[in-house]
Amino acid sequence: MTDRPRILLVDDEVAIQRAVGPLLRGRGYDVDVARTGTEALDMFASRSPGLIVLDLGLPDLEGSEVCRRIRMHSQVPIIVLSARGSETDKVNALDLGADDYMTKPFGPEELLARIRVALRRTAAGESPDGGILHAGALAIDYDRRRVVRDEIEVRLTPKEFELLSLLARNRDRVLTHRAILKEVWGPNAVEQPEHLWTLVAQLRKKIEPDPAHPRYLVSEPWVGYRFVTDES
Amino acid sequence: MSTRGSEAWRLAAALAAIGAVTLVLGPVLGTSNASTVSTTYLLVVLLVAATSRLRVAVITSVTAMLCLNFFFLPPTGTFTISEPQNWIALVAFIAVSLMASRLSAVAQARTDEALSRRDELARLFDLGRDVLLITDSREALSILARSIARRFDLEFVAVALPRAGEWEIHQAGGEPVALDPRQLSSAYAAAQTSLEFDAYARTYAGHRTISVNGRDIRLVPLRIGTRPIGVLAAAGRPVEAGTLDTLAGVVAIAVERAYFLEQLKAGELARQSEQLKTTLLASLSHDLRTPLTAISVAASNLKGLELTDAERLEQSDLIQSEAARLTRLFENVLDMARIDAGAVAQDSRWTHPSEIVATAREQVEPALRAHQVDVLIDHDVPVELDPRLTASALAHLLENAGQYSPPGSTIHVDVRLSEEGLVVQVRDHGAGIAPADLPRLFERFYRGAEARTRTSGTGMGLWIVRGLLAAEKGRVWAENGADGGAVFTMTIPVAVKELEPAGSPGS
Numbered sequence: 001m002t003d004r005p006r007i008l009l010v011d012d013e014v015a016i017q018r019a020v021g022p023l024l025r026g027r028g029y030d031v032d033v034a035r036t037g038t039e040a041l042d043m044f045a046s047r048s049p050g051l052i053v054l055d056l057g058l059p060d061l062e063g064s065e066v067c068r069r070i071r072m073h074s075q076v077p078i079i080v081l082s083a084r085g086s087e088t089d090k091v092n093a094l095d096l097g098a099d100d101y102m103t104k105p106f107g108p109e110e111l112l113a114r115i116r117v118a119l120r121r122t123a124a125g126e127s128p129d130g131g132i133l134h135a136g137a138l139a140i141d142y143d144r145r146r147v148v149r150d151e152i153e154v155r156l157t158p159k160e161f162e163l164l165s166l167l168a169r170n171r172d173r174v175l176t177h178r179a180i181l182k183e184v185w186g187p188n189a190v191e192q193p194e195h196l197w198t199l200v201a202q203l204r205k206k207i208e209p210d211p212a213h214p215r216y217l218v219s220e221p222w223v224g225y226r227f228v229t230d231e232s
Numbered sequence: 233m234s235t236r237g238s239e240a241w242r243l244a245a246a247l248a249a250i251g252a253v254t255l256v257l258g259p260v261l262g263t264s265n266a267s268t269v270s271t272t273y274l275l276v277v278l279l280v281a282a283t284s285r286l287r288v289a290v291i292t293s294v295t296a297m298l299c300l301n302f303f304f305l306p307p308t309g310t311f312t313i314s315e316p317q318n319w320i321a322l323v324a325f326i327a328v329s330l331m332a333s334r335l336s337a338v339a340q341a342r343t344d345e346a347l348s349r350r351d352e353l354a355r356l357f358d359l360g361r362d363v364l365l366i367t368d369s370r371e372a373l374s375i376l377a378r379s380i381a382r383r384f385d386l387e388f389v390a391v392a393l394p395r396a397g398e399w400e401i402h403q404a405g406g407e408p409v410a411l412d413p414r415q416l417s418s419a420y421a422a423a424q425t426s427l428e429f430d431a432y433a434r435t436y437a438g439h440r441t442i443s444v445n446g447r448d449i450r451l452v453p454l455r456i457g458t459r460p461i462g463v464l465a466a467a468g469r470p471v472e473a474g475t476l477d478t479l480a481g482v483v484a485i486a487v488e489r490a491y492f493l494e495q496l497k498a499g500e501l502a503r504q505s506e507q508l509k510t511t512l513l514a515s516l517s518h519d520l521r522t523p524l525t526a527i528s529v530a531a532s533n534l535k536g537l538e539l540t541d542a543e544r545l546e547q548s549d550l551i552q553s554e555a556a557r558l559t560r561l562f563e564n565v566l567d568m569a570r571i572d573a574g575a576v577a578q579d580s581r582w583t584h585p586s587e588i589v590a591t592a593r594e595q596v597e598p599a600l601r602a603h604q605v606d607v608l609i610d611h612d613v614p615v616e617l618d619p620r621l622t623a624s625a626l627a628h629l630l631e632n633a634g635q636y637s638p639p640g641s642t643i644h645v646d647v648r649l650s651e652e653g654l655v656v657q658v659r660d661h662g663a664g665i666a667p668a669d670l671p672r673l674f675e676r677f678y679r680g681a682e683a684r685t686r687t688s689g690t691g692m693g694l695w696i697v698r699g700l701l702a703a704e705k706g707r708v709w710a711e712n713g714a715d716g717g718a719v720f721t722m723t724i725p726v727a728v729k730e731l732e733p734a735g736s737p738g739s
Contacts, residue, residue, distance in 0.1 A: 020529055
């Protein structure tokens with residue numbers, strides 16, 4: 001058993017602190033609580049948490065600003081919580097480097113699952129650019145630009161491979177439409193999501209067992225896509 | 233009057249000059265040359281014509297002619313003329329002098345007209361500037377009427393606009409004049425059917441003069457292009473018809489401008505209210521989601537985690553307080569809907585003020601947990617009011633005080649009776665209210681500078697307080713206390729139970 005992972009919980013609502021704090025402690029995490037963005041940045045520096053759960057509606061700083069400042073120094077996983085129901089907040093935060101998001105109200109198991117996935121990804125080390133990734137029946141060989149599904153090679157166009165490897169390298173993370181468009185098509189394409197929709201549909205036909213109910217390339221409605229490695 | 237007077241003086245001077253010329257040329261110099269005499273007379277007539285009105289010049293001409301005939305043309309001393317050539321001289325004289333008078337008078341009239349045009353143009357220009365400076369759409373037309381009266385020195389000015397079958401009249405000037413709507417309507421109807429300007433007679437279609445209480449009032453149609461939009465009424469200093477018409481044009485533009493300003497303002501208001509709704513939805517959504525999350529997580533903690541007794545208590549406590557928070561939010565939304573629907577009914581009964589304070593404190597107990605509440609009730613005698621509405625309103629004020637003053641500080645509740653009824657004052661030791669927020673504090677969804685930095689809070693509370701108290705004919709206001717904290721005062725008209733005569737000091 002290694003050190004208990006340390007989680008920094010940032011939320012100005014006492015009720016959330018009182019409920020989520022015990023939940024995380026009860027599941028074996030050490031928890032620090034910050035009530036403001038400034039406090040969060042201080043605690044991030046002094047306690048070096050292994051993961052940050054960050055509410056976007058803070059009294060002093062925008063949550064996305066906190067995200068941006070932390071990303072200047074560290075790749076620590078950040079899960080943002082949003083209560084405003086507005087998509088722009090969380091898309092902003094994700095674009096600024098957050099790994100995942102949850103909309104309040106959420107169930108405890110959902111939060112714990114997201115935390116596990118995010119921690120596992122960091123434990124597996126920084127996403128390697130080389131090597132082979134196995135996910136279910138899928139094997140992605142980054143070096144040879146080959147994809148094998150159920151022992152059979154899948155022929156992908158260069159763009160399709162680029163999209164798949166981008167998502168796979170960021171597996172279990174939400175990538176926003178904007179971020180994907182920028183990475184695969186370049187900065188001028190960020191306002192043209194239709195490219196992305198078409199490409200995702202093509203890719204799903206080739207790699208998904210059931211393209212209508214994707215298992216690997218999961219949509220996050222209005223936000224982006226996520227490459228899921230988990231069997232569940 | 234003064235022009236009349238000066239005219240008489242000029243005439244006297246002219247006649248005196250004729251007399252002097254007659255005297256000097258006749259008895260003094262003994263001139264008998266008719267052409268010398270008539271040229272000299274002509275000089276006088278021309279001088280008079282150049283400086284005086286036509287009437288004066290004509291009288292002077294005729295007098296000079298008579299003098300020439302009487303004193304100088306033989307036979308002198310009579311009005312008869314013997315030599316025919318003298319007839320010619322006489323007729324030539326009167327013809328030249330009359331013509332000169334006429335020419336001079338025309339020139340003078342042109343000058344006068346130019347001067348008065350210049351004057352009116354200056355007034356119109358000033359008025360145009362006034363019109364452009366009007367920014368308040370509601371007061372615009374009254375300001376406009378006042379500006380016209382001031383710029384044109386008129387005793388009475390009214391801008392009348394037909395609005396849904398009625399005449400909306402904005403007037404300015406000394407005493408108000410009751411304009412007859414029928415006369416306005418008839419002038420307006422005439423303006424709609426004809427649009428001629430008779431350049432020769434200088435009359436304008438639709439202009440008319442009416443008499444109200446023996447006062448002549450001129451009515452001029454207001455036109456945008458050819459479309460009439462109302463009537464301008466003016467009385468006092470005579471203003472030339474052309475100028476009145478131009479003036480009416482400026483006024484019509486000003487009326488249109490005021491209308492556009494109003495539209496602009498309405499658009500701005502609609503946009504603001506749209507923004508308010510968005511803000512409300514965002515904060516309502518936040519205020520709903522937070523307790524729901526806490527309840528859901530805490531409930532699962534109770535079920536799934538191994539907790540000590542103290543921890544279990546803490547989690548169930550959390551569920552309770554968050555459920556109470558949801559209930560409170562729900563009640564607020566319900567109150568708001570009731571106030572909106574005008575469904576807040578007063579249900580008065582006899583109560584002690586202390587009961588109201590106690591009920592209110594109970595309703596918002598979680599918000600006051602970190603504060604000391606200091607209650608001072610001057611006379612705890614039964615009063616008749618709606619205890620539910622009053623306590624609910626007070627609860628909002630207490631909740632606010634709890635939210636906006638530092639934990640551990642004291643909140644004072646002072647209750648007393650005055651002529652206005654029951655007066656309840658809530659004072660806190662917070663940062664007070666920013667002066668910019670004071671006027672808008674009780675607007676729905678308005679959130680002060682301090683409140684906007686918080687994520688929760690919907691800006692409904694104080695609006696609800698006002699709505700609840702209005703149902704009791706009470707009122708509420710806010711100010712900053714001497715020590716900087718916020719002070720909210722509410723008053724409710726009440727009946728007070730007659731105190732029984734003080735009993736004899738018992739044994």
